[in-house]
Amino acid sequence: MTEPLILHEFALSGNCYKIRLTAAHVGAVLQRREYNILKLETRTPEFVNNISANARIPVLQIGDRFLPESNAACFWLADSSPLIPIDRFERADMLHWMNWEQYFHEPHIGTMRFLRAFLFEENWSAEQRAAVPTRTEMGNRALGLMEDHLATRHLATRKWFVGDTPTLADICLFPYTSTAKEGGFDLSRYPHVSRWLADVAALPAHVTIIA
Ligand SMILES: N[C@@H](CCC(=O)N[C@@H](CS)C(=O)NCC(=O)O)C(=O)O
Structure with a gap:
């Protein structure tokens, strides 16, 4: 059972x-x-x-x-699904992106979304307001790093973050990247990230945040 x-x-x-x-x-x-x-x-x-x-x-x-x-x-x-790479390096590389998401991506992009779309500017504390420029800069740096990663793979581009098929790295990076606009980030500056978002959203099992 x-x-x-x-x-x-x-x-x-x-x-x-x-x-x-x-x-x-x-x-x-x-x-x-x-x-x-x-x-x-x-x-x-x-x-x-x-x-x-x-x-x-x-x-x-x-x-x-x-x-x-x-x-x-x-x-x-x-665990044990096709979302987890079989190759030992790729499995660890997937974890690298998942850890990076929690430390360098979500704390800036997710927090900006929370501040702008849930708390609203008029309710920000002085501390929250003071941190906005740094969070915005760090969020754009994170999106830029994703853009560079997807843009370069030898002479081609990368379809997914790790290996040749979607992994948990793509799934875990998707939510706060796809909603980054709500935090004030302009995704049109990141064409490879935008293309990758469309590819994740086109996977047959995909569900939206409001599903
Ligand atoms: N690193 C944790 C983050 C957990 C977290 O900060 N959750 C937020 C919502 S995304 C929360 O519960 N906030 C409520 C609060 O701080 O009172 C994870 O990935 O689950």
Whole structure:
């Protein structure tokens, strides 16, 4: 018997979307429990004691076990699927992009989206406002690095981030890149990234963030 899978989430979060996107690609069925992070619903003692001590979504519940961190949850779902490369170097390279996404991409691009599209400028704290130029610069640097990577592969371009087929690296980079415009980023400056976004969205199992 397979264990029930419950995604504790805020549906419009890119980190939560990437888990639903992975599930769609591997044919996993998720039950969904929604928490409004704008109302601090993950900061309650009930959530901290029963779901995740880190007081953040997403958390993938597998039976009676709880797996926080979006990319760990994606890996659990995609393990042994075609989204995980067989080649040892490519498997590690996939992890490189997933770690990079969490440290150099999402903290700037995802945070700018949260500030502009969810919190709204009139509600920014002085600290949030002061960090906007740096976050914008760092977000553009991240998009530029993706652009350069996709643009150069010997004498051709790269279709996917790792190897010749879509991997979890593409799935995990997609949510915050595809919504970067909501954070004020101009994707027309990044034609290879825009082409890659269209390729990911054209995969047969693709689902949108609002699906
Ligand atoms: N690195 C974590 C990030 C988790 C995270 O920061 N989640 C945000 C939403 S994307 C959250 O729960 N915010 C609510 C809060 O900070 O109260 C992951 O990838 O899952």
